[in-house]
Amino acid sequence: MFQKILIANRGEIAVRVIKTARQMGIATVAVYSDADRDARHVRMADQAVHIGPSAASESYLNGDRIIAAAQETGAEAIHPGYGFLSENPDFVEKVEAAGLVFIGPSSQAIRAMGLKDAAKRLMEKAGVPVVPGYHGDTQALVALASKANEIGYPVLIKARAGGGGKGMRLVADPDAFPDALAAAQREAKAAFGDERVLVEKYIETPRHIEVQVFGDKHGNAVHLFERDCSAQRRHQKVIEEAPAPGMDALTREAMTDAAVKAAKAISYSGAGTIEFIVDASEGLRPDRFWFMEMNTRLQVEHPVTEMITGIDLVEWQLRVAAGEPLPRTQDEIAAHGHAVEARLYAEDATRDFLPATGTLHHLKFPEHVDGARLRVDAGVSEGDAITPFYDPMIAKLIVHAPTREEALEGLTNALERTEVAGSTVNLGFLTRLLRDDDFAAGRLETGLIARKQEALTTVAPLRDRHLAVAVAATSGTATGADASDPFSAISGYGHFGPLVHRRTLVDGEDAVEARVTAQGDGALSIRLGDDEAARPIIVRRDDPTRIARWPGHVTVFEGADALTLKVPDRLQAADESAGGDRLSAPMPGLVKVVRAAVNDTVKKGQPLLVLEAMKMEHTITAPHDGVVAEIATEGAQVNDGAMLVRFQDAD
Template identity: 70%
Template sequence: MFAKILIANRGEIACRVIRTARKMGVRTVAVYSDADAKSLHVEMADEAVHIGASPVGESYLRGDKIIAAALATGAQAIHPGYGFLSENPDFVDQVVAAGLIFIGPSAASIRAMGLKDAAKRLMEKAGVPVVPGYHGEAQEIVLLASKAREIGYPVLIKARAGGGGKGMRRVEHPDEFSEALSSARREAKAAFGDDRVLVEKYVDKPRHIEVQVFGDNFGNAVHLYERDCSAQRRHQKVIEEAPAPGMTEALRKAMTEAAVKAAKAINYSGAGTIEFIVDASQGLKADRFWFMEMNTRLQVEHPVTEMVTGTDLVEWQLRVASGEKLPKMQSEIALAGHAFEARIYAEDAAKGFLPATGTLHHLKFPDATPEGATMRIETGVRAGDAISPYYDPMIAKLVFHAKDRQAALDALGSALSRTEIAGSTVNTAFLAALAADPDFAAGDVDTSLIARHQTALTEIAPPTGETIAAAAVAASGAGAAPPSNDPWSSIAGYAHFHSVARRTRLKFGEDDIAAKVSVRPDGRFQVALDKPYDDTNSHDFRAAPRLACWPGHITVFEGAVGYTFAVPDPLARADDAAAGAGSLRAPMPGLVKLARAAIGDAVIKGQPLLILEAMKMEHTIAAPHDGVIAEIATEGAQVTDGTVLVRFVEDQNASTAAVS
C-alpha cells in the first residue's frame, strides 16, 4: 500500500479521499489555488502545495505543477478525484513518465472511452447495445443536418468529449438545428477543448440508469449494481438513488452483464461507470436500454452505491492501484436497502438554476436522522467559506440509507427541511420539493420530470406575516440574548410600566417593510407591520424561529426555504437610482463569450444580445424591451454579478436580464 498520495482536486471529493486515506494509514498531499488557500481540504491533508492562481487553467488543470508537487513531497501516486484532469489520458501518460502511479484506469482505457463516437463504435463491436445515431468523424453542418433528418426529430446534439450536459442540445425541428449546433460546439470547445459532436435519436421518456463497474490489473471485473440518475436539470444530475426504482431482474441482469462486458473490452482497471439510456415509455424492459458513455473515474454519486453494497470505493481504488486484486468477487457483492443522494448547490432554481456565489455566513446540517436511517454528509466547505465563480458551486451532498426506498426518501426530505444555509442563494427548497413530488416519490421519474414540473418545483410562496415579524424582531435586536443575569435585562426593551417599542426597517426583494417591535412583560413579542400580511398588521408570538443574522441581512428558515431580508443601514447613502436605469446587468459572474449586437443597434424585446458563459455553461442574455444600444460589453470580458452588460439610449423600462 502507498505511504503517501497526492490528491489532484479540491472541495468535497478531495476531503472524501483524505478521509479514506487516513483510515488506511496513508498520508495525503493537497494542492490548492489562490482561492482555496484556506479551504477545508487544505486543512485536512497532511501537507499542502500551492499550485497557482484561482482560474483552473492556472492551477487545477496544470498537470506539470501537480506532478512537480507530487515529486517534491515524496508522494507515490496521484488520485485525480473527478473533473479537472481525471479523464485526461495525456496527464496519465505524464504521471507514469514521472515514475508515479495514477490511481485510475490506464491512458489507453481513457482514450478508448473518452470520445463518445469512438466509444460507441467500440461498444457495438463488443456486443453492447448503443443509441441509434450518427457517430462518424465528418462534421460538416450539411452532413450532420442530413443525418438528423434520417434519424428523425427530436434529436440530441452531444459533444463527443466530456459530459455533464455541456455541449448538449435537444433539437425539435430542422429549423432549429443550425443554431443549436453552433451553441453546442462553442460550449463543447470551452469545456473540453473539442467542438466535435455526434447526433442521436432522442428517446421518449428516457431514464438515465448507470452501472458501477470495477476492474483490477489481473483481468478481473465486477459490477456493484445500478444507480438511477434520471432526476436532472439542464442535463446535470440532482438527486441520485440506488437501486433504480422499478428495476426488473431481467433488465438488471442484461444491464450489468453489458456493463462488465464493456469494462472487459478495454481491459479496465479501477472505478468506472457505464451509463445507459433506458426507454421507460412502456416500463423497464431488457431490450430497451442503450449504452451512452463510460465515465472512466469515480462518480459524484458514488456514495449511494457504497451505502447499498457496504463498500468503500476509494479504498478499492487505492488497493487496486497499489497492485492488489479486487477486494471482492461478484458473488460476494450484494444489495441491501436503498440510498439517496441530493446535491446542494449555490444556485437560483427559480431563475433557471443560475449558479450563485457568496459567503456561507451560516451553514448547519442536521445532526440526527430518523430511526433506522443512516446519514452521510459530503462537503468541502465550512461556515465562513466563499463560493467563488471559479469552480463548481456544489456546497454538499446529503446521502441517506434505509431499509427501503420510502424510508430513505423520508429521511432525505426531513434532512432537507432542517438544513440551514445563509449567505448565498441555494437549492434546498427545490430539492425538498422534488423529493416530495408525487411522481418522484412513486419512482415514476425520467430525465424530463424536472422540466415538466419546473414551475411547481421552483416556486416559493412569499413569506408569511409571522416570518416577516420574526425577521423584524431579529433586526430590532429585541430577540437578542440578555447581556447579564439581571432579571430586568431578560426582558428586552422593558421600561417601568410599559415596554419600549423599537422601530426597524426590512427589505424583501422589492418590498420595503417598516415594523414596530415591542416586548411584553411575559416575554412575548408584539410586532406591528406597516401593511397587512396574512390579513393582519399585528403579530404576537413567543418562540424564536430558526434564523441566521449575517452582515446586513437576516435569513428566517421555514422548512427547507430560507427567506432572506436585507436590513438597510440608515447611515448608508442611497444608491444612485439613475445608475441602473435603462441598463441590463449580469445575473451571475461569468465570461462574455459572444456579442450579438453593437452600439447603435435597434433591438426588440427578446432579441439575444450576449452569450454569457458561467460554470462552463452558456446563458443567453436577451433584450428585456425594445430600445437602442448605447453601450455593450465586449467579447472576452470577465464580469461579476450585477455588472452592467448593456445600456440603452432610452432609460425607461429598465429591467434585469432575461436568461434562457
C-alpha cells in the same frame, strides 16, 4: 500499500479521499489555488502545496505543476478525483513517466472511452447495445444536418469529449439545428478544448441508468449494481438513487452483464461507470437500453452505491492501484435497502438554476434522521466562500433506509433541517422534487424536471409571522445584542407607556416597516406596516422559528425554504437609487457572444448576448422592447451585477 498520496482535486471529492486515506493510514497531500488557500480540503490534508492562480486552467488543470508537487512532497501516487484531469490520458502518461502511480485506469482505457463516437463503435464490436446515431468524424454543418435528417428528429447534439451536459443541445426542429450546433461546439470547445460533436436519436421517454463497474490489473471485473440518475436539469444530475426504481431481475441482469462486458473489452482497471439511456415508455425492459458513454473515474453519485453495498469505493481504488486484486468476487457483492443522494448547490432555481456565489456565513446540517442512516459529504465549512471559478456544489446529502419510501422521507427530512445563509441554494427545489407525485411513485424520466420546472421552483411567500421573527431577531442590533437572544437588548420602559421601536428591513426591492414593543413577559409585540389598527404579532423567547444572523442580513428558515432580508445600517446613509434602464450580469462570467449593437432596436425576448459561467452558456435576452444605448464587449470578463446592456427610449 502507498504511504503517501497526492489528491489532484479540490472540494468535496478531495475531502472524501482524505477521509478514506486517513482510515487506511495513508498520508495525504492537498493542492490548492489562490481561491482555495483556506479551503476545507487544504485544512484537512497532512500537507498542502500551492499550484497557481484561481482559474482552473492555471492551477487544477496544470498537470506539470501537480506532478512536481507530488515529487516535492514524496507522494507515491496521485488520485485525480473527478473532473479536471481525471480523464486525461496525457496526464496519466506523464504521471507514470515521473515514476508515480495514477490511481485510476490506464491511459489506453481512458482513450478508448474518452471520445463518445469511438467508444460507441468499440461497444458495437463488443456486443453492447448502442443508441442509433452518427458517430463519425465529419463535422461540417451540411453533413451533420443531413445525418440528423436521416436519424429523424428530435436529435441530441453531444460533445464527443467530456460530460456533465456541457456541449449538449436537444433539437426538435431542423431549422434550429445550425444555431444549436454552433452553441454546442462553442461550449464543448470552452469546456473540453474539443469542439467536435456527435448526433444521436433522442429517446423521448428516457431514463438515465448507470452501472458501477470495477476492474483490477489481474483481469477481474465486477459490477456493483445500478444507479438511477434520471432526475436532471440541463442534462446535469440532481438526485441519484440505488437501486433503480422499477428494476426487475431480467433487466438488471442484462444491463449489468453488458456493463461488465464493456469493462472487459478495454481491460479496465479501477472504478468506472457505464451509462445507459433507457426507453421507459413501457417500463424497464431487457431490450430497451443502450450504451451512452463510460466515465473512466469515480462518479459524484458513488455514495449511493457505497450505502447499499457497504463497500468503500475509494479504498478499492487505492488497493487496485497498488496492484492488489479486487477485494471481493461478484458472488460476494450484495445490495441491501435503498439509498438516495441530493446535490446541494449554490444556485437560484427560480432563475433557471443560475449558479450563485457568496460566503457561507451560516451552514448547518442535521446529525441524523429517524429510521434511516444519514451521510453528508461536504467540501466546505461555515465561513468558506463559493467562488465563480469552480462548480458551485456545497455538499451531498445521502440517506440509506430499508425501502425507497423511507429513504425519500429521510432525505426530505434532512434537507428541511439543513440551513444555509450567505448564498442562494436549491434546498427548496430539492424537497419539492422529492415530494412530486411522479418522482415519489418512481415514474422517472430525464424530462421530469423541465416539464414541472415552474411548480418545482415556485417559492411560496413566507408569512407575516416570519417577517415578524426577522424583525425581532434584529431589534437589538443597535445595542450589540447577541444574535442568539435578541430579546435581551430591547428596552420596553417609557414614562407614559411602552416604548415603540421602529425597524426597517429590506426584502428584495421592498422595505419592510415594523413597530416593535417589548411586553412585560419578555415577548415582543410587532406590527408590520403603518396601519395602527393592524393586529400585532407576538414573538416569544421560545419561538421555534429558525433564524441566522450574518453581516448586514437575517435569514429565516421555513422547512427547506428561506427568507433573507437586508438589515440597513442605521448609521450609514444608503443610496438606493438605480440609474438607467439596464440589464446586469446575473453572475460573474465571460461575455462569449454579442448579438446586438449600439442603436439596435430590439424586441422583448430577443437574444442580446451569451454569458459563459461555470463552463455553461447562458443567453441574456431583452426584457422589453427598446433601443440599445450601451452593450458589453465580446470577450469581456464581468462581475456579478455588472452592467451588460443599457437601453434608451425607442423614440
